[in-house]
Amino acid sequence: MMTPQVITPQQMQQILQQQVLSPQQLQVLLQQQQALMLQQQQLQEFYKKQQEQLQLQLLQQQHAGKQPKEQQQVATQQLAFQQQLLQMQQLQQQHLLSLQRQGLLTIQPGQPALPLQPLAQGMIPAELQQLWKEVTSAHTAEETTGNNHSSLDLTTTCVSSSAPSKTSLIMNPHASTNGQLSVHTPKRESLSHEEHSHSHPLYGHGVCKWPGCEAVCEDFQSFLKHLNSEHALDDRSTAQCRVQMQVVQQLELQLAKDKERLQAMMTHLHVKSTEPKAAPQPLNLVSSVTLSKSASEASPQSLPHTPTTPTAPITPVTQGPSVITTTSMHTVGPIRRRYSDKYNVPISSADIAQNQEFYKNAEVRPPFTYASLIRQAILESPEKQLTLNEIYNWFTRMFAYFRRNAATWKNAVRHNLSLHKCFVRVENVKGAVWTVDEVEFQKRRPQKISGNPSLIKNMQSSHAYCTPLNAALQASMAENSIPLYTTASMGNPTLGNLASAIREELNGAMEHTNSNESDSSPGRSPMQAVHPVHVKEEPLDPEEAEGPLSLVTTANHSPDFDHDRDYEDEPVNEDME
DNA sequence: AGTTAACTAAACACTC
C-alpha cells in the first residue's frame, strides 16, 4: 500500500518461491497481511477526507470569514492522523520483522531487490499521499471491474533506467492485492513494434494486463487505444515500471539463487552418491519441496538422511518414502505403482525437465510408469509420434537407469505399447510409429485418494506455490480437464489470486481441452485417426473424468522406491534382499 | 480377501 512495509505481491511471490510455507503459515500470513492492508486503506480514505475537508475549509476561509478554531481543529486532526499513519508504518515494520523472525520472509538489509523495504522511511504522509495519488489515480475506475487477478507476467523487461525516485518504490496497494507484475515500457513508440502482433504481453484474453487494469478490450485495436490513453507515459506508468523492474530484478536474483542451489544439490548428489549418507532426490517432487522446507526451517538433520533411518514422509502428501537413500538408489526394486499413473496424472515435461539432469546421471529409477514415460517421449517429439527405436533412445537418453538391462525394459516398453489402448500404432511412410491417444490415456482408471481434507488442502497449497507450471504441465493438467482450485477452495483470497493467476496462465492450455469425450484431444497425431492399425481391447472404465483429484495430485509426484528388493540383475544386489 | 494395475518374463509370429 502506501507504505513500504506492506508485503507486496512480489514479496509474497518471493516468499512463495523462496520460503516453503505450510498452508497454515500462509493462511496466517495472508490474513495478517490483508488485515493490515484493510487498515491502511481505511486510513488512506480517512486521510483523503481530512485533506479534502482541510482544503474546503481553506477555501471557505478565503472567501468568507476566518474560522481559525476549526482550521486549527482540522490541522490537529491531520497531525493525529499522520501520527496514526506513522504508527501504522511501524506496525507494518514490526509485522515484517515478525515475519522475518518466523523465517517466513527473508529481508537482508543490503538487498536492494525487495522493492519497498526502504520506502518511505523518513517520508511524510503528505509525500506518500502525493505519490499514492500519482500511482493510483487511474486505478479507481479499474477497480470497479472486479479486477482481482495476479498475473505474474515477467516475460518482458523494462527499458526505463532513469534515476530512482521515491515513486519507484511505491507500490500500488491495489496492485498489491492484484499482484500484477507486468512490465511495460513507457516508450510509446515501442508499442508500434508490437502492434502488428496480437500477442502483446500486456494483452490477453480480451483484457488489458497492465498492472491493476484488466480493462476489457474487445479487440487488439481497442486495446492499443486503451493502452495509449490509460497507460501513457506519465509518472504513474513510470513508477509502475520501476516497481516492475525491481520485481524482475528480485525474481532474477531469486532465480539465480535457486539455480545455484540446484547446482549445489546436483553436485552434492553426484559427488556423494556413493557415500552412505547421500540422499539423492529428484527435484520435482513434493517431497523435495517439503524437504527444502524442513531444511530451511528446522532441524539440520532433516537432510541428509542416513539409509539406516528411512525417511518418513515429511508431509502426509507423500505416501511412500520421500527420500531415496543410497541403498535405494543402487538397489531400486521393481516399482509396482508409480504416482504419475497412480492418480492418472501423466508425467509432465516439467517433471522431466526439472529432474532431467538428475535422472540422466543418477541410476535411479524414475517414479513413473512405463506408460507415462512412453507417452511423454511421444509427446515430446515434434510430430507427436515416435518409432519404437526412437522411444528406446529417449529412454536411454533421459534416464541413466535405462542404460542397463535393455532387454528387460525394452520388453516392457513393447509390452506396454501393445497392451495399452492409449498407444496407437500408425503406419507411416518410414515405417510404423507410435502415437498417443489422449482420450484413451485419460480413460485409464484413476485411483482415488482417501478423503482427507487437510491432505488435499495441503496438496493444493503445495501445488500453488511449489509446482512450476510450465507449458507441458499446464497441458497435462488441461488434458485431465483439471479445474484449478477456486478461490474459495484456497481458503484465502490472496492465495486465490495466485490460483487465479495460474489459472489465467493456464487458460490458453485449457481452451483446447475439456472436451475429452470429443475427438480433439491434444497431442494426438492427426495421423493416428487415419491409420489405426488395430484396436486394442482394453476394458472401458466407467469411472472416468476425475479431474479434481487429478489436480491435487499433480503436485504430488512422489518417488516410490522399494527398498527391499533389487531391481537389477546383479547377484550382489539380489543378495541384499 | 478379492480386484486391479504395474511389472517382469517369456513365447510366438511377423518382417526385413
Place this chain on the structure above:
DNA sequence: GGAGTGTTTAGTTAAC
C-alpha cells in the same frame, strides 16, 4: 537365420 518388432500370456507384487 538373426535381429527387430509386435502381440499375447502368465506370474508376481502392491495398492485399493
